[in-house]
Structure formats: structure tokens, C-alpha cells
Amino acid sequence: MATRQLIIAIDGPSGAGKGTIARTIARWLEYRHIDTGAMYRAVAWKALREGLNLADAAAVARLASDATFGLEGAVTIDGEDVTDAIRTAEIDQAAAIVARHAPVREALVARQQRYGEQGGVVMEGRDIGTVVFPSADVKLYLDASPDERARRRAGDSAHALGRRPGPTDAVARALEERDESDRTRAVSPLMVAPDAVYIDTTGVPIADVTRQVEALVKQALARAVEPQEADRNR
Ligand code: C5P
Numbered sequence: 682m683a684t685r686q687l688i689i690a691i692d693g694p695s696g697a698g699k700g701t702i703a704r705t706i707a708r709w710l711e712y713r714h715i716d717t718g719a720m721y722r723a724v725a726w727k728a729l730r731e732g733l734n735l736a737d738a739a740a741v742a743r744l745a746s747d748a749t750f751g752l753e754g755a756v757t758i759d760g761e762d763v764t765d766a767i768r769t770a771e772i773d774q775a776a777a778i779v780a781r782h783a784p785v786r787e788a789l790v791a792r793q794q795r796y797g798e799q800g801g802v803v804m805e806g807r808d809i810g811t812v813v814f815p816s817a818d819v820k821l822y823l824d825a826s827p828d829e830r831a832r833r834r835a836g837d838s839a840h841a842l843g844r845r846p847g848p849t850d851a852v853a854r855a856l857e858e859r860d861e862s863d864r865t866r867a868v869s870p871l872m873v874a875p876d877a878v879y880i881d882t883t884g885v886p887i888a889d890v891t892r893q894v895e896a897l898v899k900q901a902l903a904r905a906v907e908p909q910e911a912d913r914n915r
Contacts, residue, residue: 685905686712686800689898690809690817694860694871696830697823698882698890699805705891706898707803715752715796717806717813718776720789722767723750723758725775735778742784750792770855777859780807783868790869808869810877818901820877821894829883831856 689706691699700716707714724745725735733740751757756764766772779785786808793813797804804813810820825833831853863871873879878897882890 682906682908684902685907686802687818687898687901687905688797688800688814689803689819689821689901690814690877691803691805691821691823692807692810692871692874692877693821693823694807694830694863695856696833697825698833698887699823701887702821702823702890702894703803703805706894709895710801710803710898712801712803713753713796715793715802715804716756717789717793717804717809719752719756719767720750720792721776721780721785722772723756723763724748724785724789725772725779726763726767727758728779729771729775735775738782738784741779741782742788745779745785746788752796773855773859777862781862781866781868786868807863807871810874811872812869815874818905819898820874821897822873822877822879823890824879824881824883826883827853827857827860 687710689703689712691703693699695718703714703716706712724741727748728735728741728744731744733744735741748758749760751760755762756767767776790808790813793804793806793809796802797814800818806813810817810822831849834856835849835852860871880890880893
């Protein structure tokens with residue numbers, strides 16, 4: 682018997698714990714971890730660097746479909762390491778703007794589907810379970826209260842670059858604006874897929890969330906056992 686490599690989709694707003702959980706699960710299973718938010722961020726970064734108007738959907742989409750991405754370890758776009766450069770308040774905003782354009786999403790979604798088509802992937806984002814892989818083996822939606830998400834983001838050094846340490850209020854406001862934009866956009870808004878497992882991580886230690894997710898993944902692995910040729914012919 683062989684076990685098929687799964688597709689694990691993790692969606693939710695920023696600060697809900699997607700990154701931590703996705704990384705842990707990918708390491709455990711030796712799967713690839715794809716942070717699709719980093720792709721929207723890298724495209725926004727490059728569009729700004731090239732002086733493009735972020736409202737110009739066609740120009741940004743052209744950039745997105747021509748770009749090459751590196752997403753394992755360092756984040757690169759067209760060979761340039763942008764790991765730190767994409768974690769600024771300016772790129773938080775710019776990424777949410779480019780993510781509203783349907784042609785930009787089409788270019789990146791096609792890429793994401795190629796990355797995951799063989800399975801063996803933990804993919805995190807906003808539309809993975811709804812649009813990119815609607816038939817993913819495991820579909821999770823991680824959430825947390827706005828206060829807790831803002832607190833996590835304020836204390837998250839990966840997101841602190843380019844931001845003066847300030848009251849959590851400012852982080853909370855920026856986060857709310859971005860969530861609002863992600864939830865209300867016309868194309869692929871952030872929403873809970875009807876068949877996703879909804880996990881509220883407010884006040885829950887990360888180790889507990891990880892255990893809960895591991896249990897769901899184990900169930901999916903048990904379902905993914907395929908009889909091999911020899912077993913089938915027996
Ligand atoms: O996850 P992260 O905060 O890095 O994502 C940055 C932005 O990229 C989000 O605010 C959202 O607008 C966009 N995004 C998206 N779809 C995804 C991942 C990210 O629209 N699958």
C-alpha cells in the first residue's frame with residue numbers, strides 16, 4: 682500500500698497563525714510549504730520598484746505572469762532576494778491592492794496550481810481552499826480575534842521592518858483595513874469554504890492548534906492510502 686501525497690490548504694486573515702502552522706506541518710510531513718501571500722507581496726514590491734501604477738491591472742498582471750519566484754527558504758522574484766523587503770507596512774498595503782485585480786490573481790493562481798498539482802504541499806493564503814485547490818485533501822480556515830491578531834503582528838519581528846515600534850492600535854487599524862479589502866474584493870474574497878474546518882486560535886497555545894491540525898492530517902493520510910498494483914490484482 683502507498684500513501685498519496687496530500688494537498689493541504691490553509692486560509693485565513695493575517696495574524697491567524699497560518700504561517701506557523703503551515704511551516705510546522707510541512708516540516709513534519711517533509712512537504713513543500715508555499716506561502717502564496719509572499720507571491721502577491723513580491724509582485725507588489727517589483728511593481729513599485731519598476732514605477733508601475735498599482736491600479737494598472739494589465740501591467741501588474743504582465744509582471745506577475747513573466748516573473749519567476751523562489752519560495753523555499755528565501756523569497757525571490759526574478760532572482761532578487763526580497764525576503765525582508767516584502768515585510769513592510771508599505772508592502773502590506775500594496776499587496777492587498779494588487780491582489781484585487783482579477784488578471785493578477787489568474788496569473789498567480791495558475792502558478793500555484795502547478796506548484797501543488799503533484800501533491801506533497803502545504804499551501805497558505807486567502808483563496809487556497811475556495812479557488813486554487815477546491816478539492817484539497819485537508820482544508821483549514823484559521824481565525825483569531827482582531828485584537829489577538831494585531832498583538833501577534835505587532836510582536837512579529839518578520840513584519841516589524843520598516844515599521845516604527847508603535848501602539849498596537851496602529852497595527853490593528855492597518856490590519857482591519859487590509860482584512861476589509863481582502864473580504865470585500867470582487868474576485869476571490871477571503872471566506873470560509875463550506876467544507877473547511879474552521880479553527881479559532883484566539884487564546885489557544887500554538888502547540889494545541891498544531892495537535893488539532895496534525896490529527897486532521899492523520900485522518901486524511903489514512904484516507905489517502907492507495908492500493909498498489911499488486912494489491913489491486915490480488
Ligand atoms: O498572507 P499575507 O499577509 O502575506 O498576504 C498579503 C496579501 O496578499 C493579503 O493581504 C491579500 O491581499 C493577498 N493574498 C491574496 N490571496 C492569497 C494570499 C495573499 O489575495 N492567496
